[in-house]
Amino acid sequence: MSDAPIGQLLTRTLAMPSDCNANGDIFGGWIMSQLDLAGGILAKEISGGRIVTVSVSSITFKKPVKVGDVVCVYGECTKIGRTSMSIDLAVWVKPVKENGVGERFMVCDATFNYVAIDANGKPRAIIQS
Template structure:
């Protein structure tokens, strides 16, 4: 997805509020906190699609487009792009509904981050297992 697109791709998986405890010394939300929210959202979607325990194995080309501020509503959207024998890749986007306290609220919602997360299905011993494509959980 290119910057400037005004619609998220995929399904809304997670919404949360950016809080003061998640900021760097300049008052912006830490990129690592954003990545954690993306991993949580991707993990939820991967589990729903595989009906199994999953683990994160890769994050490709994460791009931070705009900063996130305290009070912003952070929305994670996801879309499955590939399901292999044991792995699933999900494109994730983070969009923000800006806080009412922002000095400039030109946009009602805008994209701040994007990345592809890959998860592997594992059994209870942590060994890779085949994804059951027809599962319902």
């Protein structure tokens, strides 16, 4: 596990009570949705238009996320094909406590795969500048 996030900060949000499972931790599905939102932002910027998520190559949940944690998603594009791209993502949290902010740590990492699409939903070439 790295000591610092890799890639750029794509999103920040707050884990809320409505995002909890029966154990009082944040749902893994909610974390996955935050990963997809963040990855989608980067994929759209890279492709210059519409994209769709086609697969998740890997996802590993390392630690639970608690209500009140600041959830930060970092990412970097690791592969660009003709119409597709792979984006490595990591969720880091900053626990916010009454006595201040705790040390940030990684709770999850994943690789999401996206395809650039045209107005008809068909794959289109990624035009890089």
